[in-house]
Amino acid sequence: MVATHGRHVVVESPDGTRRICHPRGKKSLAVVGDQVLWLASQDEGTIEKVLPQRNLLHRQDEIRTKQFAANLDQVLVLIAARPEFSESQLARALIACEAAGIKALVALNKKDLGELFERAWARLAPYRDMGYAVLPLALKDSSDPDNAALFRQLQGQTTLVLGPSGSGKSTLINALIPGALVQTNEISQALNSGKHTTTSTTWYWVDPERTTAIIDSPGFQEFGLHHVEPMQLAQLMPDIKAQAQDCKFYNCTHLHEPGCGVLATLQLDAKSADSPGKISSSRYRIYSELFEQLSQPQRY
Ligand SMILES: Nc1nc2c(ncn2[C@@H]2O[C@H](COP(=O)(O)OP(=O)(O)OP(=O)(O)O)[C@@H](O)[C@H]2O)c(=O)[nH]1
Numbered sequence: 514m515v516a517t518h519g520r521h522v523v524v525e526s527p528d529g530t531r532r533i534c535h536p537r538g539k540k541s542l543a544v545v546g547d548q549v550l551w552l553a554s555q556d557e558g559t560i561e562k563v564l565p566q567r568n569l570l571h572r573q574d575e576i577r578t579k580q581f582a583a584n585l586d587q588v589l590v591l592i593a594a595r596p597e598f599s600e601s602q603l604a605r606a607l608i609a610c611e612a613a614g615i616k617a618l619v620a621l622n623k624k625d626l627g628e629l630f631e632r633a634w635a636r637l638a639p640y641r642d643m644g645y646a647v648l649p650l651a652l653k654d655s656s657d658p659d660n661a662a663l664f665r666q667l668q669g670q671t672t673l674v675l676g677p678s679g680s681g682k683s684t685l686i687n688a689l690i691p692g693a694l695v696q697t698n699e700i701s702q703a704l705n706s707g708k709h710t711t712t713s714t715t716w717y718w719v720d721p722e723r724t725t726a727i728i729d730s731p732g733f734q735e736f737g738l739h740h741v742e743p744m745q746l747a748q749l750m751p752d753i754k755a756q757a758q759d760c761k762f763y764n765c766t767h768l769h770e771p772g773c774g775v776l777a778t779l780q781l782d783a784k785s786a787d788s789p790g791k792i793s794s795s796r797y798r799i800y801s802e803l804f805e806q807l808s809q810p811q812r813y
Pocket residue numbers: 622623624625626650651652653654676677678679680681682683684685696697698699700701709710711712730731732733
């Protein structure tokens with residue numbers, strides 16, 4: 514399954530030919546990356562069966578839109594120096610990847626924006642420290658060696674590109690596949706007008722041998738994590754997880770308990786400004802806010 518357009522989808526056969534298919538009932542609702550069995554009906558087709566998935570990434574946001582992709586090798590969370598990224602949304606995307614058991618890397622685009630870039634890069638320090646690959650990017654400058662470093666990480670993999678609107682996801686597809694001609698959003702001309710913004714998730718082959726795949730997706734504003742249990746959360750945040758090993762209670766929420774390894778680390782950090790390998794105040798705030806949110810009864 515290589516694309517979704519509302520109710521119908523595009524399916525690619527092993528020989529590379531593509532055709533429009535319609536799901537047959539709820540059970541055959543497929544997402545990009547799914548392997549499906551389909552039956553021809555004239556020049557279109559119906560999806561008869563979705564084969565078992567190796568993994569599935571999903572989110573649910575306030576307006577209830579779900580986006581999915583399945584059978585991924587990795588997720589690239591692409592953010593940029595402008596628009597300024599929300600750390601909370603970045604953290605949520607990474608938590609969703611951990612929950613789905615999918616490797617994630619982070620790239621910060623628009624290196625040409627000088628001080629804005631430097632500031633954004635500094636905000637990513639906790640993510641480097643907790644073990645994520647965080648790569649600089651300059652997609653506007655095709656000769657920049659940092660781009661080549663990222664492209665190497667994509668080789669031979671199936672990668673879903675996730676990120677807020679305007680970070681350069683479609684620009685990345687165009688840089689990797691010169692013939693793709695994906696429409697990109699020129700924010701300078703049409704700020705927030707939604708012009709040429711990506712509206713559907715689409716699979717692209719990077720090489721003619723079809724060994725490297727990259728999946729473009731619409732930008733997200735909200736990254737809902739309704740499927741994560743609050744007590745699961747600490748295990749999905751590597752920096753919190755590392756300190757939670759020391760908690761006195763096995764069911765510690767890391768919010769108020771005595772003998773909590775996470776709270777102890779925060780107190781230490783407050784005294785010595787940059788003790789490495791610890792938990793930043795913004796990360797802990799994100800943890801506690803998310804814990805609270807996920808503990809509320811579902812609003813929908
Ligand atoms: N300054 C600068 N601008 C860039 C760079 N890379 C991409 N852009 C611009 O950023 C804008 C948004 O790029 P897109 O590729 O459309 O962003 P997107 O992530 O696909 O956005 P959505 O489809 O809305 O989710 C465009 O105007 C690009 O030309 C860069 O390295 N530097």
